[in-house]
Amino acid sequence: MSFDDEPGHGGGDPGPADDRFSTLGGTRQTRTRLPEGTGDIYGGARRPPRNNRSLVMVVGVVVLLVAAIAFANRGGDSGSTSDAGNAKKPDAQSTAATGTKPVDGKQAGIASGFPQTEQGAQSAATNYAVVLGSTGMFNRDGRHQIVDTVYTADAAAKLKGPQDAAYSADFLKRMGLDADGRTPPGNTFVSRTIPVGTKVQEYRADSAKVAVWYTGLIGMSGPGSTDPVRTTWKTWTFSLQWSGSDWKITDDSQIDGPAPVPGDMAASSADAISKAVEEYGGFTYAR
Template identity: 65%
Template sequence: MSNDDQYDGVGGTGQTRTRLPDPPSDGYGGPRRTPRSSRGLITVVGVVVLLIAAIAFANRSGDTPDTTTADKAPDTTSTAPTGTTPVTTKTAGIPKGFAHDEQGAQSAAANYAVALGSDGMLKKDVRHALVDAVYTPEAAAQRKGAQDAAYSPAFLATLGLDANGNAPQGSTFVTRAVPVGTRVESYGPATAKVAVWYTGLVGMSGAKSTTPVRTTWKTWTFELTWAGDGWKVTSDSQQDGPAPVPGDVAASTSDDISKAVQEFGGFTYAR
């Protein structure tokens, strides 16, 4: 028998109802029963209406809360951000001074993903400064030559850029990494391994662009070491995903994308 069959018969389609014996009498003429009337319902409705009215009154603009009442408003710490306060100093435009703890390692990894995913990597001098700020001296020395070869004039040309990494006049080359979250793979006072899940924007925004700005989803994993005054990267790797199903928001025009990139700055990411 289906669930529907089990419940459809209740209340008048031939199913037998059994009346249980009344509870023992209280000695005064039979069992007591709670009278059913609309009085209880009216009372409940009245209380709800009064409660709604009180909330609306308390939320009116310009009202001053009554601090003499027993019920106090929630303390501001109940909705305050958790984690270490974001740093205020920078090197080569990259936040520095992250805490020597697990949260600091996550903050460093997230900000390093932003820096290494920026358009500064397309220009040799800026790229070298970013690499020196993010990696240990040994790791930086190993990467500079390989990256210089990778960002060759021929490669930049495939992106629509000139040999110096500049976009054509009237166009904007967009490349950004936007962290979605971090995950600690391992942590110790001297070393840490942190994965950064991020969405990326990459492409040329312009009327004549053949490579419009698109989104990517990747996970960037950093091996970090504490180098005396901060976290430094010793090695890193990337893999695709996790990627959500694309949304149904219509693509913006190239002008809107160019303006957004120029007008909306990035964040200092802190855990």
């Protein structure tokens, strides 16, 4: 979610091998074998094969093959420039799914009971980004319940007042909502956070700092809407603390991007967007 409009959250193309006409065989050339003997246009009878040359060629091929295999399987020489560069790249495990099951528990409809591990902190931050980017944040009671659930008690107490002021009647009106955050009849208000990935910036046994890269949807879908549903790309960073038996947020901030090049698909109609929002539910995320 917001996103820019959301206040109060801190600050293979085919190659030549695919072309059957690109091979040398496509020339369909033939070779004529001349009779052996003195009639050979190059003069003289054919000479017996030179076995020593063939042996040299075979040995050379074997040496090259062994060298190629050794190069491909070369171990990690920390002194080499190539390996030094590769050491800076993230390994596959840093972006691959862990396979850890999502949590089973919920508190106030929000995923809870994340393990006190690095993976648990990432899962918590991801699910908290989802709920903090939901339509529930635009209603006072729903917002307070969300904040009390995902933030520490101290952080929640400091945050609710400024958030209430930010979600003012004027702000809600600009979003197309009434003073209580309700959607006009015949319209669908859309506010969703869709996480793309996470990154642990800091981790200790009782605290963590996790960045969540996400795309979001926000806007009003319906007849006469002056704020159509649009997408946004942001990174939401959460400072987490292990509190009681779960991870809780102590502070958070957002920055724009990274944003990919927009696609060239035509925007769907308001009816199609409204139907999709009603029919497609969200997820509980696990790192």
